[in-house]
């Protein structure tokens with residue numbers, strides 16, 4: 092957006108349009124895989140206050156239908172998911188966090204802070220094996236499993252959301268690099284036939 | 285070299301950052317010589333050593349790791365928050 096000379100600020104504000112982190116980069120189809128951006132809705136980082144872990148988990152269960160996830164795990168409910176996001180942290184994806192949680196945990200709105208993509212297709216773990224130092228084969232990394240790990244030197248969150256489908260998150264500023272690296276890996280594995 | 289994060293499980297060394305020797309902190313009012321020793325003086329043993337590592341590319345937790353400096357064998361790992369409790 093450019094600000095027109097002399098235009099009232101209110102007019103200029105009207106021209107603001109929301110741009111998703113991977114706008115213009117996705118979707119991609121290479122080999123048998125599809126790479127698509129996931130519209131995330133709200134993202135809220137939930138960090139329990141000391142001693143409030145159990146009360147928080149009960150409150151989450153009551154208002155969002157999902158308890159606080161164990162390390163390396165995630166929960167999915169209608170239109171919402173809750174993934175373990177590191178030591179004493181979970182990320183609520185979809186709806187805004189309920190106010191009832193505020194006394195029990197630090198709630199940080201990180202919407203727009205992360206790029207979120209979905210890699211889907213048989214053997215998607217072979218593509219990720221080029222980039223991630225984790226065993227993501229289905230017999231090891233099952234549906235609902237989630238990991239904080241690195242993806243080609245980027246801090247990432249990887250969740251197995253469905254059979255043959257991974258959700259991958261990196262900081263928004265790394266969206267273009269993420270798409271580039273995934274595209275290269277998809278092409279490389281596809282070329283092997 | 286792999287370190288078994290108590291939260292994430294066994295992970296490659298590249299996910300971790302070295303944060304120095306795991307030492308008890310001197311009293312803030314301690315003598316300058318005590319602080320000098322804390323900051324600068326190390327035994328540098330060839331053998332087991334207690335160190336701090338951060339699972340920086342993973343869960344972010346600080347870990348107290350006992351590593352054999354001669355063999356890189358990892359002898360023990362605990363969350364630093366528990367080690368200090």
Ligand SMILES: [Zn+2]
Nearest residue numbers: 289292339343
């Ligand atoms: Zn960890």
